[in-house]
Amino acid sequence: MGKLRGAPEGLPSVEEVKTMLAADPNLKCVVCYARISFDGRAKDAHGVEDQHREMANNARKFGWLIVYRYTDNDKSASKEEVIRDDFEQLVRDLAEGHTLEGYPIHGVMAVNDDRLYRRPGDWERYLRAFTTREGRVYHDSNGLQDLYAEGFEIKGLVGVAMSLAETRKKQRRSRNSHRNRAIRGKSVSAWRPFGWEDDKITLRPAEAMALKKAIRDVIAGASIGEITRQWNEAGFITSRGNAFQHQTVKQILLNPRSCGYREIKGELVRDGDDQPVVGEWEAIVTPKEWFAVVAAMRDRSPSSGIPKGKLVHKYLLTGIxxxxxxxxxxxxxxxxxxxxxxxxxxxxxxxxxxxxxxxxxxxxxxxxxxxxxxxxxxxxxxxxxxxxxxxxxSVPEWGQEEALTRAAQSRKELERRWHEGEIDDETFFRNLPPIENRIKQLRDEQAKYLAKKAASEAADxxxxxxxxxxxxxxxxxxxxxxxxxxxxxxxxxxxxxxxxxxxxxxxxxxx
Structure with missing residues (x-):
């Protein structure tokens, strides 16, 4: 990545470039900006490297001198929470009129305008910084663009709006596809999950056995730190080839995949009868054991994974x-x-x-x-x-299965009547919250019962x-x-x- 950011190798000094400009007033010192949202699994920056190669070829055709390369690899331009450091530096340098080293900026190159901006605010800031100096050039896949032309600001905003709409459409299609596959019980993991082979369906015996033991150990009181240490000592690595960290192990233990279920945004994926959808992959533990480990971890500190207010001691009887x-x-x-x-x-x-x-x-x-x-x-x-x-x-039976089924059916019937126009919006939304609260209460009780049951059955x-x-x-x-x-x-x-x-x-x- 180093060669894709900053002044290119072999670039003359600032003084030498100034001498070149004095000898050739038509010479343009330009900067190049490359960005890609997802760098793939290899993380080898090949996408932004290809962009810089294309821009270098175009610069040679025009006789332009590239004095700086800005690169934001693996960063989205449509998400507000993502900070693109090199884009922000580009905007500052354009406003200053020169790079950090002092090279003048006579123009900007990008393979496409959506590499530079996808949100109206970024477009406005970029255009304002670009036009602080007269006579600058801009080149992308559409060729040379006159950013000073009357009405170009509106044209750019229209392009941004269309790009943003297309991005949101793709995200919506992706979310719908993701959820539909989950409802069908299909594996939707981007990376190979710990415990399964590359097909994401068949168990990898050693990892599956380690995960099963870890879940049962945590139910019985083990800390996540101990599990992390055991996995690293056993030589296990993550799907990305890294050593296990506390948070990674915590996410694996909380993932309902281990019992065959699927979760989206913290909610189990359920079918039309309000039952959890069972995936096509082999399960490692029972649903009761997964509910038990979730219940055990919820009672612990979110940062340490051990019971709140307690320390991990080196010796068995310290404090006892x-x-x-x-x-x-x-x-x-x-x-x-x-x-x-x-x-x-x-x-x-x-x-x-x-x-x-x-x-x-x-x-x-x-x-x-x-x-x-x-x-x-x-x-x-x-x-x-x-x-x-x-x-x-012995753990007394829960005895509320029928009540949970009735509550789920009541919600389903209420939704049917609303969809078919038998009741109006006010009636539907007035009656929905009590039913949903009842379902939530019963599911919480069911989870606690299953946790106790699993802990009892796990007793050796x-x-x-x-x-x-x-x-x-x-x-x-x-x-x-x-x-x-x-x-x-x-x-x-x-x-x-x-x-x-x-x-x-x-x-x-x-x-």
């Missing part, structure tokens, strides 16, 4: 252990203990200490990390097994295996679900063998 050391005044320290890295000569990599600060802590209790973790894990697993044996997890009967395969964040959440804390009493000064009796778990009651 509390110091049970008796202080000089006879009170119990009760400070939360933190995980600390061990010295290199020790046989274990971390421990837990009661750190003394200005307001709390005593440095009176230290526990070896690996054996403390193993002991508490064993206690928690035994507790979970006892709970599983005493009561089977082999609790030991299930716990051992969890991420650190998931293990901490499981431990905190059955334990309030673990009180760690000091074993006295000096090195002592690990004594599990000095660890007292405080269990949560069923209530």
């Amino acid at each position: 252990l509390r110091c049970g050391n008796t202080l000089e005044d006879g009170t119990i320290c009760n400070n939360k203990m933190i995980g600390v890295r061990s010295n290199s000569w020790q046989k274990y990599d971390h421990g837990y200490a009661c750190k003394k600060t200005a307001s709390s802590g005593c440095w009176g209790t230290f526990k070896r990390g690996d054996k403390t973790d193993a002991h508490i894990e064993a206690l928690v697993i035994a507790k979970l097994e006892a709970q599983a044996a005493s009561r089977a997890a 009967t082999d609790i030991v295996k299930s716990f051992k395969t969890r991420t650190l964040t998931q293990k901490r959440e499981i431990i905190k679900s059955v334990l309030h804390t673990v009180v760690a009493r000091s074993g006295g000064k000096g090195r002592k063998p690990f004594d599990p009796d000095l660890l007292t778990p405080v269990w949560r009651t069923d209530e």
